[in-house]
Amino acid sequence: MKISKGKIWTISFFRSFVWLALPICILGNIKSCSSYIEAGKYFTPYSVSVRGYYRRDGTYINPYNRRPPGGARHDVPYENTRTKMALLFFVCLIGDMISIAVFVNKSTSEIERLQKIEKDIEDKKRKEEKQLLTERILKKINFTFSAHLAIPQNLKKGILSKCKFCKKSISTDDFCISFFAVSNVHCVCMNCVLVQESLGRNQPRSKYIDEIKYFENYQKEFSEFKSKFHAESETDDFEFRDYEIKSIFDAILRSYEPPKIEEPQKSENTNFKSATTNETGRADIKRIRVKSSNVLAIGYDKNTKILQIEFKKGSVYEYYEVPENIYLAFMNADSKGRFMGNLYNYNYRQV
Numbered sequence: 001m002k003i004s005k006g007k008i009w010t011i012s013f014f015r016s017f018v019w020l021a022l023p024i025c026i027l028g029n030i031k032s033c034s035s036y037i038e039a040g041k042y043f044t045p046y047s048v049s050v051r052g053y054y055r056r057d058g059t060y061i062n063p064y065n066r067r068p069p070g071g072a073r074h075d076v077p078y079e080n081t082r083t084k085m086a087l088l089f090f091v092c093l094i095g096d097m098i099s100i101a102v103f104v105n106k107s108t109s110e111i112e113r114l115q116k117i118e119k120d121i122e123d124k125k126r127k128e129e130k131q132l133l134t135e136r137i138l139k140k141i142n143f144t145f146s147a148h149l150a151i152p153q154n155l156k157k158g159i160l161s162k163c164k165f166c167k168k169s170i171s172t173d174d175f176c177i178s179f180f181a182v183s184n185v186h187c188v189c190m191n192c193v194l195v196q197e198s199l200g201r202n203q204p205r206s207k208y209i210d211e212i213k214y215f216e217n218y219q220k221e222f223s224e225f226k227s228k229f230h231a232e233s234e235t236d237d238f239e240f241r242d243y244e245i246k247s248i249f250d251a252i253l254r255s256y257e258p259p260k261i262e263e264p265q266k267s268e269n270t271n272f273k274s275a276t277t278n279e280t281g282r283a284d285i286k287r288i289r290v291k292s293s294n295v296l297a298i299g300y301d302k303n304t305k306i307l308q309i310e311f312k313k314g315s316v317y318e319y320y321e322v323p324e325n326i327y328l329a330f331m332n333a334d335s336k337g338r339f340m341g342n343l344y345n346y347n348y349r350q351v
């Protein structure tokens, strides 16, 4: 799909109508020039010379040439023609410049467009090659995890927030601890959890011993994985960044995750459904209207820990195993939409 620049210039030449506008303008230039010169020929010559003299008030007038009497009147129509032709010349000159500018602009933007397409194709190809290489490397490494795969309950991922202590933003790829206290949801990054004795609001560090252990193991295994990955990929011309390796690692970890964690929750849901659901399979929960741009009403059932959200667009979502404090925080949250990020870790479905 290589198109030569010559071809692009030709195509742009016809598309920009420079072939139509430019000759007309150039013709206008030539015509106006020749008429201007022609009109100049008919001027009366400056044939009378006047010597310098002193005026009565004492100012000196330099010697000058003047036309013979009646000459100025004879010149008027030619002067008018000259003015008009000068005007025409400048109009045509502007026309020249505009048509050339349009032509150049069209050509360069076309070249840029094609270059972008070429680059996209190249990128896609590289991405695919990189994907293949990744698979090859993974096969070679044949990495296995030690048995600590079930993520502890309080270890959260996928919360886009700021750490309470270091104020660094916690990306959706980072682990953190999030807890609810005094109608606020607090997030603490794992690096801070490791060093803080107390996370504040009755959250001692010891409460998160499982989470810390999991995180430390995660880091250990990740660094091991990373060094192995780097060692394997060194010979290739692709460079893998740390964050890329991390996302590959996370992807494998996700696929390794035993399904055990989710199962009990699901069976509980089905048990629950048979007990108190209506025909649509939706739990019968009274929803309370809330003030929000997209959420219409929120309902919660203490016994089943089901949180229902009704959106203004009409859809209803159920979140399972949601602690009551999260529900209360949700109800108190200034922005319901933003708070939804905290529900990311719960199982949910549309009902």
Ligand SMILES: [Zn+2]
Pocket (backbone or CB within 6 Å): 163, 164, 165, 166, 167, 168, 188, 189, 190, 191, 192, 193
């Ligand atoms: Zn922090």
